[in-house]
Amino acid sequence: MVDKPGIVGWGSYIPLNRLPLDEITRVWGFQPEMPSSLNVREKAVAGRDEDSVTMGWEAARNALRRAGIDPSLIGAVWFGTESKPYAVKPSATILAEALGITPVTMASDMEFACRAASEALRISLAAVSSGLVRYALVIGSDTAQANPGDVLEYTAASAATALIVGPGSEAAAVIEDSYTYVTDTPDFWRRAHQPYPLHGEGFTGAPAYFHHIVSAVKGLFEKTGLGPEDFTYAVFHQPNGTFPLRVAKMLGFPKEKVLPGLVTPYIGNSYNSSALIGLSRILDIANPGDTILLAPFGSGAGSDAYAIRVTEKVLEKQTLAPTVDDYLERKKKIDYALYAKHRGLIKRIR
Amino acid sequence: MPMNYSVPRAWRERKKYYRLEAARCLSCGRVNYPPGPVCRYCGSDKLEKIELIDEKARLITWTVIHVPVEGYEEHRPLIIGIVETLDTKARLLTRIVDAEPSELSRGMILEPVLRRIREDGEAGLIHYAITYRPPIKQV
Numbered sequence: 001m002v003d004k005p006g007i008v009g010w011g012s013y014i015p016l017n018r019l020p021l022d023e024i025t026r027v028w029g030f031q032p033e034m035p036s037s038l039n040v041r042e043k044a045v046a047g048r049d050e051d052s053v054t055m056g057w058e059a060a061r062n063a064l065r066r067a068g069i070d071p072s073l074i075g076a077v078w079f080g081t082e083s084k085p086y087a088v089k090p091s092a093t094i095l096a097e098a099l100g101i102t103p104v105t106m107a108s109d110m111e112f113a114c115r116a117a118s119e120a121l122r123i124s125l126a127a128v129s130s131g132l133v134r135y136a137l138v139i140g141s142d143t144a145q146a147n148p149g150d151v152l153e154y155t156a157a158s159a160a161t162a163l164i165v166g167p168g169s170e171a172a173a174v175i176e177d178s179y180t181y182v183t184d185t186p187d188f189w190r191r192a193h194q195p196y197p198l199h200g201e202g203f204t205g206a207p208a209y210f211h212h213i214v215s216a217v218k219g220l221f222e223k224t225g226l227g228p229e230d231f232t233y234a235v236f237h238q239p240n241g242t243f244p245l246r247v248a249k250m251l252g253f254p255k256e257k258v259l260p261g262l263v264t265p266y267i268g269n270s271y272n273s274s275a276l277i278g279l280s281r282i283l284d285i286a287n288p289g290d291t292i293l294l295a296p297f298g299s300g301a302g303s304d305a306y307a308i309r310v311t312e313k314v315l316e317k318q319t320l321a322p323t324v325d326d327y328l329e330r331k332k333k334i335d336y337a338l339y340a341k342h343r344g345l346i347k348r349i350r
Numbered sequence: 351m352p353m354n355y356s357v358p359r360a361w362r363e364r365k366k367y368y369r370l371e372a373a374r375c376l377s378c379g380r381v382n383y384p385p386g387p388v389c390r391y392c393g394s395d396k397l398e399k400i401e402l403i404d405e406k407a408r409l410i411t412w413t414v415i416h417v418p419v420e421g422y423e424e425h426r427p428l429i430i431g432i433v434e435t436l437d438t439k440a441r442l443l444t445r446i447v448d449a450e451p452s453e454l455s456r457g458m459i460l461e462p463v464l465r466r467i468r469e470d471g472e473a474g475l476i477h478y479a480i481t482y483r484p485p486i487k488q489v
Contacts, residue, residue: 016448047448047480048424048425048443049425049447049465049466050465050466051466051476053464053466053478054463054464054465054466054478057464059465085476086433086476094478097364097368098368098369098464098478100369100401100403101454108390129436221460275423293442322486326486327486330486341424344424
């Protein structure tokens with residue numbers, strides 16, 4: 001049995017522009033208390049020259065800096081997104097080439113709404129454990145789409161996170177165990193050739209988000225004998241700023257264990273980066289011996305629960321790349337007009 | 351489907367745009383970007399490939415384009431600058447991103463970042479290239 005695999009490098013990226021959510025209220029006439037009811041103040045907006053590939057590139061560069069490895073040693077590039085620049089043509093090969101990983105590597109794009117990158121993480125753990133590859137690069141990156149005027153527009157945001165999975169002996173955090181729970185639950189979808197997703201309104205909560213995360217985390221607890229008291233931090237998928245706190249309460253985690261990894265109130269929901277950027281922020285500040293429960297979720301629907309133990313190597317890696325807080329502090333507020341320009345919402349009459 | 355930009359050319363130039371692949375002259379030591387078959391400084395054909403992707407650069411000069419050519423309209427105003435890499439002293443013509451013209455100053459340090467620089471219409475290739483921006487953490 002080889003040693004348990006872990007995270008040898010991590011990194012995130014948040015675009016410069018932030019749209020205060022009061023701007024969406026001003027333009028579309030929602031109730032003024034909508035942003036506070038979602039516990040989200042601003043959302044990060046990718047620029048006109050950014051997409052899930054460019055954001056994933058920067059997150060992966062930060063992860064490579066922390067891993068300190070030759071990129072050509074990476075044997076798999078798995079890209080989780082629901083905002084692919086091409087419908088057909090892998091984003092993963094663009095990233096592998098631009099990061100210096102090609103040509104001897106696996107590379108593909110994965111799709112499972114917000115959970116694709118987490119599935120990539122589970123597969124990476126298997127690939128590293130089996131000896132198939134020494135290192136695997138997992139990237140979760142999205143420029144989330146929302147129909148202008150839909151309530152989803154409040155939270156659909158842009159950011160990316162990358163994890164390099166490798167041998168536990170080199171890792172800043174070892175993945176001790178994991179558990180996955182999926183069902184066919186139609187809470188959120190986007191049909192082919194449709195620019196914006198539809199969602200099942202109230203259906204996105206109880207039968208989707210809460211049922212799947214609670215089931216995955218309880219499954220992990222039963223499998224391992226662990227409980228909420230065994231974790232220093234808990235990170236859940238964060239479609240808004242309230243769901244993670246509610247699911248934490250249902251599972252017996254105090255909010256003090258959740259708040260350090262709760263990034264959505266500052267940038268919105270970054271979909272495939274949503275839970276992972278919370279993990280990234282915790283790794284930025286974690287101490288050796290800390291334990292982290294990570295539970296991403298994706299519509300359609302499914303959730304994974306991971307038990308993670310931070311090692312002494314985390315300290316030497318924390319300063320090797322910009323932290324999530326560095327990106328949170330670097331921001332430029334924009335209004336709805338500039339947001340419309342950046343997101344390509346302006347229609348030209350020809 | 352007509353393409354405005356040659357697909358083979360985009361493929362051939364990908365390392366130049368993604369990794370800043372350049373040519374160091376083994377005779378005079380200068381770094382050529384973009385790389386060519388001979389050194390543009392001394393004419394030698396003894397060159398080695400290097401990558402500039404891990405280097406920060408110093409801003410030499412810049413201009414702002416308000417009326418760009420077709421394909422770049424959505425990106426305006428475009429800031430185009432000349433930068434010099436800190437270690438290899440290569441000079442590059444590049445796009446400057448994530449900055450207003452008023453935020454730029456001669457000699458400021460910039461860092462490389464991959465951006466989407468052009469789309470070949472609605473159906474053609476999307477072109478990515480290294481651009482430069484003020485660092486996330488000021489040095």
